Amino acid sequence: MSVDTYLPSLSRYEGTPYRRVGRSGLLLPPISLGLWQNFGEDCDPQSLRAIVRRAFDLGITHFDLANNYGPPPGSAEAHVGRILEQDFRHLRDQLVISTKAGHRMGPGPYGDGGSRKYLLTSLDQSLHRLGLGHVDIFYHHREDPDTPLEETMGALDQAVRSGKALYAGISNYSPERTVQAAEILADLGTPLLIHQPSYSMFNRHVEHGLLGVADDLGLGLAVFSPLQQGLLTNKYASGVPTGSRASNTGGSLTARQVHDATYQERMRGLSDIAHERGQSLAQLALAWTLRHPAVATALVGASTVRQLEQNVLTVENLGFTAEELVRIDEFAIDGTAR
Template structure:
């Protein structure tokens, strides 16, 4: 059946400007890290993507190694894009990344120009695209000069294979350097994608200040601490959950599900309920309350989770008292 998107899809979504750029992103973006691989249901993936676009989510975030197996999330996306979204290409922001191990030998990992250019060519082929909107270096490479890695990102923009570039998981000082090198080359750094949640607040130790100062956007991943900040683990590890099912591969570590963390989540849940939200919605709202955040990346294993997550936008402001209580629990 031909997909016709919801005609009112832009009505209820909030769009935020990305740093000092001309680009706006939806406050909630969809990441394809899990549930879109070769081992997953294509039909379910299609239903999630359709619903997301129907709700005004215009940004789909991928990486070369998403799956499993690596590369298969981009292939899945490519199938669905061709069938459902090709005629809406200009309404979409599609991102990919390279920086983790992708193929054997010395040219399939880290941050060399050789790897980044080759990886993006492969990603474009898998997705059936001429270009991506944003291409990221996925993690800092301690051995490759930052000038080479940023030079590769600059080259990729000049080749027309990406419109914008970003970095992921760089520290505050690494970010400052990367931003400066890109600026000198004439291709600004659009955005940074760090891990950030109520349980992992490292970005507050300087990175957010650097991004604000340099006019760079921010799109956190794992805002729900891979499920810890949902009602999923309030009673321990359920059978069939990601933690029980596939250890490793970015799934939550079982040792993160401690009695202490579950107790914190339960107390946070009480505040969420007082706010008229569930725990996941409050965890997303809590990140979006900061004006330096452009968008927050959600994952979804079923369409209803997308609808539920977008519910966070109904209330992204917190009273001083609520923030005090939250900080007390997290301390």
């Protein structure tokens, strides 16, 4: 046997409070591994492999991707495909692999949007990169106002009927379009399983309609950016570290956001509450997003095994008192991070 043969932990399912996705039969771990910005070609393949292995050992069964994750686009799926082939061939039935299409993936008129051609072609390409016969969840990544919603949902229905996806999902849809999408899919005979929105203490838009829609329709939510790209961690407590996301010019997180006095004040207030609970700021932020029953899982990236392990410790303290929630609301202000 190779010294590098992966033998998963026999206790990996102990202590993980798996959560039901809406009114479906699918269960997901409260913390899932999101591969948005930490699995590009500039990353060390062995470090990525160690993160995925450790995630599974900690009970994380859900790995979330999209066709354009990298950079460059496609590289995250390619990395995960190699890891699955190396370590998880005999464990595929214990994994939930999701991917998406909808953002710009390639040149020309067929590499973006919500057309049937783009979505189904992209799914085939994703399956090739992943080395899989099917994904568990296939999402439309964002609304496309130029494509009839019936066409987009028809493509998701076809993906499920063809066996290339087990469940259909949407991401970044408004509450109103979510209702419309669910109705179209229901008429086609393929239920809408899950919605993937952004949600954090500093980005609370889902509380203005989407949480209620999820409850009414029986959808689960898989929330992304629960740590607001690092703003809800201790990483930026003393400024902008060299090499951090906020130090990269042109990125989605800026040094100006980190140095903003209002942000610093609110981060300190939330850090004090976290300390009183025996948690890090990141753990508090993750637990807070998971407090609503509609939230099935929080997607968290990880650049190191240590970071992943600390995030998973969140599940040891997911409860909040009414007083704590009131205090948190003093600092968890929607729009703080914009």
